[in-house]
Amino acid sequence: SDFDLVIRGGTVVTAADTVRADVGIRSGRIAAVADRLEDGAARVDASGLLVMPGGIDSHVHLAQPAFGGPAMADGFETGTRSAIAGGNTTVIPFALQPRGASLRASVADYHKEADGRSYCDYGFHLIISDPTASVLGQELPALVDDGYTSFKVFMTYDDLVLNDRQLLEVFDCARGCGALVMVHCEGYDAIRFMTERLEQAGRKAPYYHAVSRPESVEREATHRAISHAELTDVPVMIVHVSGREPMEQIRWAQRKGLKVYGETCPQYIALTADDLKGLNMDETGGKYVCSPPPRDHASWEAIWEGIRTGVFQTFSSDHCPFYYEGEQGKLNPKARTSFRWVPNGIPGVETRLPILYSKGVVEGRISLNEFVALTSTNHAKMYGLYPRKGSIAPGFDADLVLWDPNRKETIRQELMHHGADYTPYEGMAVTGWPVATYLRGMLVAEEGRIVGEPGDGGFLKRGLSPYAVPAHGREI
Numbered sequence: 236s237d238f239d240l241v242i243r244g245g246t247v248v249t250a251a252d253t254v255r256a257d258v259g260i261r262s263g264r265i266a267a268v269a270d271r272l273e274d275g276a277a278r279v280d281a282s283g284l285l286v287m288p289g290g291i292d293s294h295v296h297l298a299q300p301a302f303g304g305p306a307m308a309d310g311f312e313t314g315t316r317s318a319i320a321g322g323n324t325t326v327i328p329f330a331l332q333p334r335g336a337s338l339r340a341s342v343a344d345y346h347k348e349a350d351g352r353s354y355c356d357y358g359f360h361l362i363i364s365d366p367t368a369s370v371l372g373q374e375l376p377a378l379v380d381d382g383y384t385s386f387k388v389f390m391t392y393d394d395l396v397l398n399d400r401q402l403l404e405v406f407d408c409a410r411g412c413g414a415l416v417m418v419h420c421e422g423y424d425a426i427r428f429m430t431e432r433l434e435q436a437g438r439k440a441p442y443y444h445a446v447s448r449p450e451s452v453e454r455e456a457t458h459r460a461i462s463h464a465e466l467t468d469v470p471v472m473i474v475h476v477s478g479r480e481p482m483e484q485i486r487w488a489q490r491k492g493l494k495v496y497g498e499t500c501p502q503y504i505a506l507t508a509d510d511l512k513g514l515n516m517d518e519t520g521g522k523y524v525c526s527p528p529p530r531d532h533a534s535w536e537a538i539w540e541g542i543r544t545g546v547f548q549t550f551s552s553d554h555c556p557f558y559y560e561g562e563q564g565k566l567n568p569k570a571r572t573s574f575r576w577v578p579n580g581i582p583g584v585e586t587r588l589p590i591l592y593s594k595g596v597v598e599g600r601i602s603l604n605e606f607v608a609l610t611s612t613n614h615a616k617m618y619g620l621y622p623r624k625g626s627i628a629p630g631f632d633a634d635l636v637l638w639d640p641n642r643k644e645t646i647r648q649e650l651m652h653h654g655a656d657y658t659p660y661e662g663m664a665v666t667g668w669p670v671a672t673y674l675r676g677m678l679v680a681e682e683g684r685i686v687g688e689p690g691d692g693g694f695l696k697r698g699l700s701p702y703a704v705p706a707h708g709r710e711i
């Protein structure tokens with residue numbers, strides 16, 4: 236027969252359609268989608284299941300150095316193992332330039348980490364912490380040509396923060412290169428001011444992490460990033476948006492006609508700042524420390540409003556895992572002395588799809604097609620992977636997740652495949668769960684078992700984002 240594999244009898248869901256169809260796969264690609272295909276060399280019965288494009292998580296952190304802090308709990312092996320178990324087939328982590336380092340050399344370090352270790356396909360965004368003349372003039376344009384077509388910049392953190400002048404210079408460079416800029420919007424000085432005041436008052440429990448960076452701090456930085464993007468005429472993606480105020484800034488910009496995009500994450504519809512209180516303001520609140528911090532129930536509703544009305548294009552995990560008990564069982568005592576030393580980030584690459592499916596599709600807030608757009612298709616389009624990734628149609632890579640829409644699970648650490656020693660979603664009941672994950676036609680995960688191998692995943696040289704074209708056109 237014509238096919239290496241036929242996935243038979245499932246309901247195929249894309250960002251546009253929901254149809255009962257068979258999917259024929261040949262040489263790692265989708266060869267046919269039709270009502271009824273003849274058997275291939277192999278056949279899988281998907282009756283009762285949804286067949287969706289594999290999740291694309293365009294915001295994960297793997298193997299990032301911690302600047303003297305604790306090491307990240309996931310490198311490429313455990314992080315992508317967790318990704319495929321959770322129904323994903325592509326991740327886009329970050330290659331971080333430490334200050335003083337060459338960007339090209341930093342990218343090479345991440346390739347060394349990823350090479351032969353990844354269970355799924357991957358690209359890299361570039362984190363720019365030191366936008367020197369040679370970085371802006373030579374390194375970035377060459378790296379964009381090589382498929383690193385998006386940058387992330389930070390408006391906070393001692394080791395990463397860019398001042399307004401530097402933000403403008405990176406934005407202007409991105410405009411010239413056709414790269415898409417992702418911005419971490421929280422104001423550095425306001426956070427420092429609050430952190431020092433809270434520590435002086437003896438307020439050092441993890442909960443005060445949330446108090447030190449309230450929504451106004453995120454809203455101000457979001458507005459500032461948007462204004463700089465307008466000034467330089469460059470499209471920007473505002474990442475990890477936590478609540479109403481930053482969401483409304485993005486909506487305001489979009490209504491003005493600016494090319495401002497938005498990303499949100501599971502923690503902003505499933506956790507609140509109260510989680511950072513732990514048990515009676517103890518250190519267990521450290522399991523929920525991430526930035527921006529989770530807010531409150533009204534913020535969840537604001538995030539849903541932004542999802543439903545198209546303010547947000549992507550729903551990413553911001554998977555950024557650290558060990559609660561300390562690296563390899565060694566306690567991280569400094570993190571217990573003040574919230575300021577608790578590393579910012581939580582694991583979530585494996586739970587992103589079930590959380591959005593359960594709260595979004597099952598609870599009636601979004602359609603199946605919107606689910607696919609938010610978790611896969613829009614990531615591919617936004618970051619230059621379309622039309623290779625992100626849909627189910629002839630010619631696309633056969634990256635698929637077979638999804639049981641009725642399966643009830645309780646998220647628990649024992650189910651997870653990540654390197655971290657906890658999940659912040661412990662005990663959360665969800666409906667809808669990945670049953671099998673196919674990477675370019677290969678079964679890589681099935682029922683929580685990892686079937687693929689490290690090295691199955693390869694590097695994706697990404698094209699320019701069609702969303703990164705400046706509103707006023709490219710220079711000639």
Ligand code: DUC
Pocket residue numbers: 296419475525526527553555579580
């Ligand atoms: N920003 C991220 O994107 N991830 C984790 C922490 C942070 O500040």
Ligand code: ZN
Pocket residue numbers: 371375376407408409410411412
């Ligand atoms: Zn440039």
Ligand code: ZN
Pocket residue numbers: 419474475526
């Ligand atoms: Zn960030």
Ligand code: ZN
Pocket residue numbers: 294295296553554555
């Ligand atoms: Zn992140």
